[in-house]
Amino acid sequence: MIRNVYTVGQLNSYIRNMFTQDYLLQAVFVKGEISNCKYHSSGHIYFTLKDPKGVLSCVMFAGNRNGLNFRLAQGQQVIVGGTVDVFERDGKYQLYARQITLDGEGLLYEKFEELKRELAESGMFAAEYKKPIPRYVRTIGVVTAQTGAAVRDIIQIASRRNPYVQIILYPAIVQGEGAAASIVRGIRALERLGVDVMIVGRGGGSIEDLWAFNEREVAQAVFDCSVPIISAVGHETDTTIIDFVSDLRAPTPSAAAELAVADIRDVLENLESARKRLDRQILIRIRQERERAGLFGAKLKNVSPENRIREKHQYAIVLEERLQDRMQALLNHRKHRLALCIEKMKGLSPLMKLSSGYSYAENSAGENIRSIAQIARGEKIKLRVTDGVIDALVTEITEVSNE
Numbered sequence: 001m002i003r004n005v006y007t008v009g010q011l012n013s014y015i016r017n018m019f020t021q022d023y024l025l026q027a028v029f030v031k032g033e034i035s036n037c038k039y040h041s042s043g044h045i046y047f048t049l050k051d052p053k054g055v056l057s058c059v060m061f062a063g064n065r066n067g068l069n070f071r072l073a074q075g076q077q078v079i080v081g082g083t084v085d086v087f088e089r090d091g092k093y094q095l096y097a098r099q100i101t102l103d104g105e106g107l108l109y110e111k112f113e114e115l116k117r118e119l120a121e122s123g124m125f126a127a128e129y130k131k132p133i134p135r136y137v138r139t140i141g142v143v144t145a146q147t148g149a150a151v152r153d154i155i156q157i158a159s160r161r162n163p164y165v166q167i168i169l170y171p172a173i174v175q176g177e178g179a180a181a182s183i184v185r186g187i188r189a190l191e192r193l194g195v196d197v198m199i200v201g202r203g204g205g206s207i208e209d210l211w212a213f214n215e216r217e218v219a220q221a222v223f224d225c226s227v228p229i230i231s232a233v234g235h236e237t238d239t240t241i242i243d244f245v246s247d248l249r250a251p252t253p254s255a256a257a258e259l260a261v262a263d264i265r266d267v268l269e270n271l272e273s274a275r276k277r278l279d280r281q282i283l284i285r286i287r288q289e290r291e292r293a294g295l296f297g298a299k300l301k302n303v304s305p306e307n308r309i310r311e312k313h314q315y316a317i318v319l320e321e322r323l324q325d326r327m328q329a330l331l332n333h334r335k336h337r338l339a340l341c342i343e344k345m346k347g348l349s350p351l352m353k354l355s356s357g358y359s360y361a362e363n364s365a366g367e368n369i370r371s372i373a374q375i376a377r378g379e380k381i382k383l384r385v386t387d388g389v390i391d392a393l394v395t396e397i398t399e400v401s402n403e
Helices: 008-021 062-067 106-122 149-161 179-193 216-224 241-245 253-260 264-303 305-348 350-355
Strands: 028-039 045-051 054-060 077-087 092-102 139-144 166-171 197-202 229-233 360-362 380-385 388-393
Touching (some): 008 077, 028 054, 054 077, 062 092, 106 216, 106 241, 139 149, 139 179, 149 197, 149 253, 166 179, 179 197, 179 216, 197 253, 229 253, 264 305
Parallel strands (some): 054 092, 139 166, 139 197, 197 229
Antiparallel strands (some): 028 045, 028 077, 045 054, 077 092, 360 380, 380 388
C-alpha cells in the first residue's frame, strides 16, 4: 500500500493555501470579548477574542492601528474586521485585524468623537475660556441625582473638609430620556442662585449611561455658565464631552469635592503660619526701626550745639596741652642753650680766673692794670683775689723785656 507522507511545513502550507482561497476568510467580522491583550514595544497588538463557545487568537499590526481610536482593554465587547490566515511556523491560524469597533457602543463612540472634534474646532475647549476655581468657597452647587453614591460622597467629603460650606443640590435626572434637559436646568438654576462653584456629574457607568453628559446642549450650558464648573462624571477612566468644556475635570465626584473645598485644617494651619510669619516680621521691623532710631539719635548728638561746644572745648584742651608741651620743649631748649652760655661765660669770667690762681689789679682810677705805664711809684693799687681785696702800695716798678 502506497501512502503519501508530508512534512509538517508542507501540510501547514497546504492548509494556508486553503485559507487564502476561501473568500469568506479574507474579509470577515468577528464579535467577541477582549482578553489577554498585550501592546508590544514594536507597536503590534496581540489579543484573544472569546465567547462562551470558543477563543480566537488575533493580532493587529502597527501599520493598521490608524483606524483604532480607543485603547483595547480586558473585557471589552468588540467587533474585529480582518483576515483569517495560518501562521505556518507555529501551525496555527489567527485573525489579522484591520479594524476594531466597540460592539453596541461603536456608533455612540463615533458620535462622541465627531462632537468632540466639532466643539474643539469651535474653541469651546480652549484654555483661555477656563475660569479659575475659587480657593475658598462658601456655597457649592451640585447637579446630580438626588440618590446615589455621587451626592453622598460629595456631601461627606465637603463636610469633613469644611463643615461651614453650604451645599445646594439640584436633583437632576442624569440618565435616560430628559436627562440632558434636566442637567441644563440645574446648571442655570444654581447659576442664578450665585453659588461660588458648581460640581456637575454622576457615578460611573457604560457609555450609554453617561451619554447625557455628551450632549451638545449640556456642553453649551457648561460653556456659557458664569460660575466655575468642575465636571465629575463616572470613574477616572471615563471621559465625557463636558470634561473638556468644564473649567476643571475631576476623575471622580469625591475628587471634585476635594478640589472644590479647601480643608479647614489646612486653612487654620496656613493662618497660624501666616500669623507667626507676621509676628517675626513685626519683631524684625521693630528691631530695625530701633536701630535706625539709635543711629538718628547718635547723629543728632553729633550735630547738637552742646556736643559741638564739648568738641570745641575738648579741642581747646588738646591745643592747650600741645602749647604747654611746645612751651616746655622751648624752655628746655633755652635752658640748655643758657647752660651752654653760662659754661662759656665761666670760661671767660675774671672770677673764674682768680679761682685758678690768678689775681686782678686795679689802679687808683679803678682801671685794670695791664701795663707799668698805668701806675707810678708810691701809687695805691688794689689786688683782687678769690677770697678778698688787698690794698697795696707801689714801691718799685720794673720793666721786663719781651725779647
